[in-house]
Amino acid sequence: MPEGHSVHRIALQFERDFVGHLVAVSSPQGRFAAGAAEIDGLRMLEARAVGKQMFLRFEHDKWLRIHLGIYGAWDFFGTISAITAESEALGSIGAPRLRRAVRMAETEHTKDTDLSTFPPEPVGAVRVRLATEESVADLRGPTACEVIDPVQLAAVLERLGPDPATDRSQAAEDRFVTRLRAKPTAVGQLLMDQSVVAGIGNVYRAEMLFRARLNPHTPGKKVTEDQARALWADWVQLLDLGIRTGQMLTMDGLDAEAQALALANREDRHWVYKREGLPCRVCGTHIVVEVMAARKLYWCPFCQK
Incomplete structure (x- = not known):
């Protein structure tokens, strides 16, 4: 999608x-x-x-x-x-x-x-x-x-959550944080809820949670305010990059050669997405896959304890 x-x-x-x-x-x-x-x-x-x-x-x-x-x-x-x-x-x-x-x-x-x-x-x-x-x-x-x-x-539009590509205001960020932290639903499901935040799909969900080192099963109401605001800031950054390049490049800290490879090949582009059974790029633990919100969720059980 x-x-x-x-x-x-x-x-x-x-x-x-x-x-x-x-x-x-x-x-x-x-x-x-x-x-x-x-x-x-x-x-x-x-x-x-x-x-x-x-x-x-x-x-x-x-x-x-x-x-x-x-x-x-x-x-x-x-x-x-x-x-x-x-x-x-x-x-x-x-x-x-x-x-x-x-x-x-x-x-x-x-x-x-x-x-x-x-x-x-x-x-x-x-x-x-x-x-x-x-x-x-x-x-x-x-x-x-x-x-x-x-x-x-x-x-x-009233039914949709905030979209940082159209509104990066403090009010938009606050609305996301409030909606995310108000619910007992797992954060991995909330990020796919378009009434909480607009635009995040399966790839960005998995990658953002890994980048935040956040367990996808964490209830929204147990996500700290700092964690929620960090998720918003990360979505602002990743969405802007995706719009500019047309690619969902979620690995950062890459040198010019590695970035060129990542832009050319999806296998070099992500931390966890579609890497089930492969070693985590950070800790070496095998990436797992499960179904959440009717979509496959990829995550590292060690880095995202």
Whole structure:
């Protein structure tokens, strides 16, 4: 499932290449035909991400809400601008004004697609297609895709916890700390609760808990205030890095060569995620895996006593 940094990068892609343009909206699959008709031909005015959800604002106060869920992905075709200087250098999106095809979901990669005819014909179950004269975005497999009004938008946002990519205020931090420490639920489950904090998924959960040397079974109400504020600060740092690079790089203290390897290969990128049965990089104890909040949780039973 795409985590917060991926959704913010997708929103930035729309900001670069769609905001300000009139957009033709269709539903090649047919399942979103009524919603597409509501916003077809309108100008896109804003692209915003909060946690794992994205909101595209069109004229007449119409918002397109998308939650990719586990299987959702966006395919971009045509003019695809670089999102950040780091992503351009890493080649995850490509140079500005370059015509190519890119898939953006949990990871990003360039697709082999014939763009000699533009726009390309939709392939497969495309829920919604957004098209300008130079850029096309196809959405597949989302959990949610709906047109909402400002009142409905406010209701959705009210249910979400703070997202440091959109709000790094003291109030946002305090809200996270209060919500986390108010519950007897295990901290490993609370970090996945989008009403507590928005954007953290399975990878960041495991890695943040290891970086904090915090047992995932610790009840939220037993997490100290200092520990909770340290978790927030770490999420601020990791989310910013993920948005800039497009990678969930959670190992720190790496030299230039090691960092290059980590960016190129997931096996060199994380402390515990997907390393079950392998020795902990710090203490040598075998990393264990269990199911928590319906997802696999990876942790070190020695470092995270």
